[in-house]
Amino acid sequence: MEEFKRYAVYYAPPPGEFGTFCAQWLGWDAAAGVERTHPDIDGLPRPVRDITATPRKYGFHGTLKPPFRLTGTRAALEADLETFAARHAPVTLDGLTLTRIGSFLALTPTGNLAALESLAGEIVTALDPHRAPLTDADMARRRAAGLTERQDALLRQWGYPYVMEEFRFHLTLTGKLAETEAEAVKAALNPVLTPLLPVPFDIRELCLFGEAEDGRFHLLHRYTLSG
Numbered sequence: 001m002e003e004f005k006r007y008a009v010y011y012a013p014p015p016g017e018f019g020t021f022c023a024q025w026l027g028w029d030a031a032a033g034v035e036r037t038h039p040d041i042d043g044l045p046r047p048v049r050d051i052t053a054t055p056r057k058y059g060f061h062g063t064l065k066p067p068f069r070l071t072g073t074r075a076a077l078e079a080d081l082e083t084f085a086a087r088h089a090p091v092t093l094d095g096l097t098l099t100r101i102g103s104f105l106a107l108t109p110t111g112n113l114a115a116l117e118s119l120a121g122e123i124v125t126a127l128d129p130h131r132a133p134l135t136d137a138d139m140a141r142r143r144a145a146g147l148t149e150r151q152d153a154l155l156r157q158w159g160y161p162y163v164m165e166e167f168r169f170h171l172t173l174t175g176k177l178a179e180t181e182a183e184a185v186k187a188a189l190n191p192v193l194t195p196l197l198p199v200p201f202d203i204r205e206l207c208l209f210g211e212a213e214d215g216r217f218h219l220l221h222r223y224t225l226s227g
Contacts (some may be wrong), residue, residue: 004210004218006069007077007130009123010061011171012207012219018196022060025173026052030059030209031219043188045181052105054175057216059209062171065123066160067211068131077130078221081208084126085223090204091115096171096197098190100182105189106170109201116169116203123206124163134159 014018014032023029024036027049038048070077094111101108109116134142134155142155151161162168174185205222212218 002072002210003070004212004220006067006211007074007160008063008064008067008209008211008217009065009081009127010059010207010209010219011169011203011205012059012061012209012222013198014205018198021193021196022171022173026056026060028056028059028216030061030217033218038110039192041188041192043182043184051174051177055172058172059217059219060171061207061209061217062169064120064169064206065127066163066210067217068159070130071132072130077127078208080130080221081206083174084123085206085225085227087227088225089227090121090202090225091119093201093203095201097197098186098193099175100186101168101170103176103178103182104172105174105177105182105186106172107152107197108170111200113169117167119203120139120167120169121164124158124160126157131159156218 011024021039023031024039025048027036027038029036038052041048046049074086093109093113093116095109096107097110099106099108137156142161143152147155147161151166154163154166155161160166173189174182177185203225206222207222208220209217
């Protein structure tokens with residue numbers, strides 16, 4: 001069984017037009033483990049390759065349990081994730097919308113988010129015994145971004161500052177953009193992407209991802225939420 005530098009639990013879309021387009025947009029297909037050719041979209045201020053450089057290596061995803069180094073075995077992590085998924089029900093939201101979050105663009109869910117937020121918090125808690133403690137360098141890197149007191153406490157407890165009440169589910173589409181660039185990308189991308197967005201937006205699987213030595217993330221397995 002191949003081991004990876006880090007593991008994470010993400011949402012990833014099931015096979016279909018939506019997932020295919022987003023993999024092409026980023027230029028990396030985490031499910032197939034291959035690069036994809038970027039789409040040609042009119043009106044972009046820069047080439048797609050430049051716009052998507054930062055999120056590319058992660059693949060198209062929504063974070064549920066952030067990347068962590070493993071303590072113990074991958075087999076044990078997989079067994080616990082399978083058990084967790086079998087005990088929890090799918091989550092259905094109204095849809096997704098293209099949103100500017102600070103300096104980047106992402107898809108964010110619409111509707112009542114309580115069930116999704118609860119699911120993410122339970123995943124973080126349930127799988128935390130598999131997470132190796134952060135190194136001092138990891139802590140310093142996270143703190144360099146500027147954290148609130150509560151975010152720093154979450155970092156120390158769970159290895160990541162944006163979990164629990166700080167959690168905001170999103171599917172990243174770009175790296176950092178200037179305000180005018182972000183608006184231009186949004187205007188160009190919206191008419192192409194909107195017809196592909198799932199309505200309703202269902203989260204029916206938990207996806208285990210692994211980070212390879214080159215830093216790229218791969219979708220290793222899908223676990224059906226069947227509780």
